[in-house]
Amino acid sequence: MSKSTIILGIESSCDDTSAAVLKDGKILANIVANQSIHKLYGGVVPELASRAHQQNIIPVVDLAIKQAGISKNEIDAIAFTRGPGLMGSLLVGTSFSKAFALGLGIPLIEVNHMQGHILAHFITSSQPSPKDKEIVPSFPFLCLTVSGGHTQIVLVNDFFDMKILGETIDDAAGEAFDKTAKIMGLPYPGGPLIDKYAKEGNPKAFKFTKPQIPDFNFSFSGLKTGFMNFINNETAKNPNFVAENRNDICASIQATIIDILLSKLKAAAKHTNINQIAIAGGVSANSKLRHKLNSLKEELDWQVFIPKFEYCTDNAAMIAITGYYKFLKNDFSNQAVVPLARYDLNSKPNEF
Ligand code: KG4
Numbered sequence: 001m002s003k004s005t006i007i008l009g010i011e012s013s014c015d016d017t018s019a020a021v022l023k024d025g026k027i028l029a030n031i032v033a034n035q036s037i038h039k040l041y042g043g044v045v046p047e048l049a050s051r052a053h054q055q056n057i058i059p060v061v062d063l064a065i066k067q068a069g070i071s072k073n074e075i076d077a078i079a080f081t082r083g084p085g086l087m088g089s090l091l092v093g094t095s096f097s098k099a100f101a102l103g104l105g106i107p108l109i110e111v112n113h114m115q116g117h118i119l120a121h122f123i124t125s126s127q128p129s130p131k132d133k134e135i136v137p138s139f140p141f142l143c144l145t146v147s148g149g150h151t152q153i154v155l156v157n158d159f160f161d162m163k164i165l166g167e168t169i170d171d172a173a174g175e176a177f178d179k180t181a182k183i184m185g186l187p188y189p190g191g192p193l194i195d196k197y198a199k200e201g202n203p204k205a206f207k208f209t210k211p212q213i214p215d216f217n218f219s220f221s222g223l224k225t226g227f228m229n230f231i232n233n234e235t236a237k238n239p240n241f242v243a244e245n246r247n248d249i250c251a252s253i254q255a256t257i258i259d260i261l262l263s264k265l266k267a268a269a270k271h272t273n274i275n276q277i278a279i280a281g282g283v284s285a286n287s288k289l290r291h292k293l294n295s296l297k298e299e300l301d302w303q304v305f306i307p308k309f310e311y312c313t314d315n316a317a318m319i320a321i322t323g324y325y326k327f328l329k330n331d332f333s334n335q336a337v338v339p340l341a342r343y344d345l346n347s348k349p350n351e352f
């Protein structure tokens with residue numbers, strides 16, 4: 001029997017420090033340390049994020065290795081997020097990975113964070129339960145990648161052959177959730193809170209104007225401004241408007257964001273004649289989006305792929321699985337590699 005491949009994945013692009021261990025594509029450990037410090041400021045403060053990564057990275061990696069039940073000498077390669085993301089945050093994961101790979105004398109693999117979100121669909125469990133069907137999408141499929149920094153519809157032809165069909169021209173869908181939540185006085189990140197309160201609210205209670213953007217592109221900044229004006233006007237009439245209508249406001253803005261996302265996704269599916277549809281990124285944790293996608297299965301004859309909850313928001317398992325597929329094709333980086341705050345899904349950057 002051929003030797004198995006163990007990959008250590010490191011993710012530090014924004015405000016989550018994460019390490020994961022994968023053996024032949026199967027997950028052995030995935031540790032995520034969130035940074036609660038940003039709640040105090042209503043958004044991620046880059047300088048504080050990189051400091052927190054510095055504090056977290058060694059204990060997080062140590063825990064992942066222990067939980068995986070391996071010794072560090074069994075690791076075959078280290079995959080790390082090169083970008084896109086916050087430079088100070090990326091530097092911590094990149095520098096750690098370079099040093100650890102050098103110390104262990106093993107190869108280094110750079111990973112594009114957005115590819116990682118998409119390839120999270122290929123992570124399999126080391127102990128599949130009968131309920132886990134573990135069906136993975138087959139190529140080609142469409143992926144709606146919706147996170148705090150990105151909103152894209154991607155045509156995925158192969159593991160490393162991805163084409164962006166459309167993307168946001170301003171704010172990302174996650175930002176739309178977080179910024180509207182902030183306008184309502186909710187703490188960061190607001191997406192999960194809007195999801196929670198929306199469950200008790202009426203999605204038709206309030207109407208918000210949707211953007212008219214051509215092709216498969218998105219825009220969310222107008223929605224945010226419209227929402228702010230709406231809240232300001234209503235609060236001028238009734239200072240308790242938000243408190244009295246919180247659940248209905250959350251349900252209505254959530255429904256609007258999801259409608260915008262799904263109408264473009266439907267158009268892209270029709271245009272490409274592809275009915276294998278996946279979602280990825282932090283916003284794919286949204287319960288209403290997951291529910292609506294599932295209900296489109298029958299209506300549009302879609303095969304829908306929704307990542308496990310823990311692989312939606314930032315995590316190192318998705319970086320490790322991408323690293324695993326790069327390992328299989330001997331696609332390694334060298335010690336000169338530096339992080340990239342901007343890193344297009346399709347670009348093949350130099351090491352420097
Ligand atoms: O992918 P991710 O963890 O980090 C980035 O790469 O940006 O995505 C974070 C985003 C945040 O905007 C957060 O509010 C949003 O995902 N998010 C949600 C939910 N969970 C996380 N948005 C709506 N509903 C959720 N349940």
Ligand code: ZN
Binds near residue numbers: 117313
């Ligand atoms: Zn992300």
